[in-house]
Amino acid sequence: MSRPRLLVMSEAIEKLVRPPETEFDIVRLEGVGDRDAFLRQHGAGIAAALTSGVERFDQARFDLLPDLRLIATITAGVSGIDLVAAAARGIAVTNAGDLNAGDVADFAVTLMLAHAREVVANDRWVREDRWPEARRRPARSIATHRVGIVGLGHIGQAIAARLAPFGCEIAWWGPRPKPEAPWPRFDSLDELAAWATILIVAARGDDSTRGLVTRDVIEALGPEGLIVNVSRGFVIDEPAMIAALKDRRLGGAALDVFDREPIKGSDWAEVPNVLMAPHVAGVTHEAFAAVFAGALDNIRRHFAGQPLLRRLA
Template identity: 40%
Template sequence: MSQKPAVLLSHPMIGPMQPVLEGAYEVHRFWDHADPAAFLAGPGQAVRAIVHAGEFRLDPAVLGQMKNLGLIANVSVGYDGVDVPWCRANGIEVTHSRGLNADDVADHAVGMLIAGWRGIVEGDQMVRAGTWTLTDRMRPRASLRGKKAGIVGLGHIGEAVGRRLEAFGMTVNWWGHREKPGAPWPMAASLLDLARDTDALMVCCRASPQTEKLISAEVIDAVGPRGAVINISRGQVVDEEALIAALKAGRLGLAGLDVFAQEPTPAERWADVPNTVLTPHSAGGTVDSIPLMVASCLENLRCFFAGEPLPTPVAD
């Protein structure tokens, strides 16, 4: 019988981590078990840590059956699929890769804004389709310089987005559920006030029950027909139906989305939605950030099994 500590990989998306774990741990893959109940009643009883991708929901009813479970180590920065209060009440620690892909996500968010604002995607399609004429140059787009950016959620990513947009000559304001002393930019009195006074609403907040459909029809309409909504948070933070309706009706200028209510999002859902830049939840995953996040997860595992303080526990 193996003396290695037992860890469980929760989702196929993080299956590539198995080889780097096997030297130190007995690795189980939850998706391999056609009868999850049998696994939980058998080998699952030895599992002491779960390696997890935080966007996927972990059912407390399942977690509660693993009596030796003490850690959920999220490879990701986000952990919205984990019921942190329940875990804490049941003696289970939760960690994540705090802030490690913030710059990459911010780059992607700003890239989507520029692509939509300056019509880069449409321009590419026009050139490739052979429909470009010289008169197209007489329909110029607006500059970003002098425009207003509103950031929803001023964490690591929100700050990184703000600093980049400031470099483009934009005025930056923000709003969040909690005040942030020492923030580099003014905080709006409310989300609606921020939306009314912005040209580009950058959605950077953490997903939680409190932020479900936070970007509502009212907020979207407040941004208006000349404004942009860019979402690199989670799909559920934006009322996607309201966003699509506003884009089709011309009540919203444009949207850039890296995250969706359902992932993968159905292609037909967006076939006739104008003025969009869509990417497949790729903002935070680069060849630079992924190794950092994997290393953070491994260090949290090492410290847990060594009885040392965890480097990056979830803070709230």
């Protein structure tokens, strides 16, 4: 019996997920120059693909993969996948779903607390021997903040649950009401930003959320406001955010993600009041083990004719 053909988008993904060659006929794209030309020649018969979610799967690429029926993604984001085109072709798409939501939420709250309580600046103050000269100015109590969460999916809900014990007010906005949510939903993102002192972006990162946090949203958050992003960099109008930070029209930013990654950190040297991390919110041993095993499990489920988990399309 022939093994099902599995397309693996990179050597790194293969090493992480480790699909057994005893189970699958693995088609590798690592080192391939013209990927479309390669798939035009070898794409027939490929029934499933294993991806990080950023690699391109659009109408044109689907034309090169006539037998593709599953795209299994190891992350929550699916910015490279045209979900509408996939659904129209009967191609299932799965992602990490809630498997790493708790760890991402932990990091979002960590970024918020570190920035709001000026942890890095206080560390620098001590290291620079400035403590004997004077104390730093007092920070604002976390309990007095109004935290607006953009997107109340798995990660957004986990963020809200973690913040509730701090005593701060919590509200959210997303494209669809969730009557079961215990936190109030604003009618628009602009209104949420105008109300909030801290805006945490946890929306799903795909074409529907590209540029969601506009210049107007940033302006509404204002010169005392803090924006935290654990979604995708392109969800925020990054040039508008940088300009607002430089002009002090936005109080601060704590960012785990950027529009084009990896960034050159020195390019941000003149951008004030920014706390940055290299896209690590979901990077824990436990989360990695769960999402990699989850992707492989869905591939096996697909070929066994079993229901898929965390299905998006």
